[in-house]
Amino acid sequence: MFRISAAVLGLAVLAAPAFAEPGPAEGGAIYETRCKMCHSGAIPAAPTQDKLALLENDRIVEMLTNPTGMMASAVGGISDEDKRNIAVFLTGKTMPAKGSLPEVKAS
């Protein structure tokens, strides 16, 4: 009896949207490992996360696409989808679909 309900519970957890959909949560995980070390105050020139939160999504995607200054050597190899996931993680603003890229919903 217990085993069966545990299995059912496991399936329910796997089916929950937070696990099924990549999105801001994935962007947040990337931010933790690839951005935070500079943007948490360690590099005075790098705006802190509360400042990044005030930017438009497009500005963040643009900076990750054509990075300048210290960013230039720091943020290569991020997919277009993940740039959008990071932007929505930071701003909390939903990004509409663009071309083949799906909408990224703020959580």
Ligand code: HEC
């Ligand atoms: C090596 C340190 C470093 C890393 C790593 C880094 N940044 Fe930056 N970032 C900076 C600095 C310094 C600036 C200030 C502008 C400049 O140097 O050109 C900046 C600027 C920015 C800006 C522009 C802010 C504005 O006002 O327009 C954004 C957006 C940004 N970073 C996002 C990120 C994201 C997202 C990541 C991770 C994927 C990241 N950065 C990783 C150092 C870093």
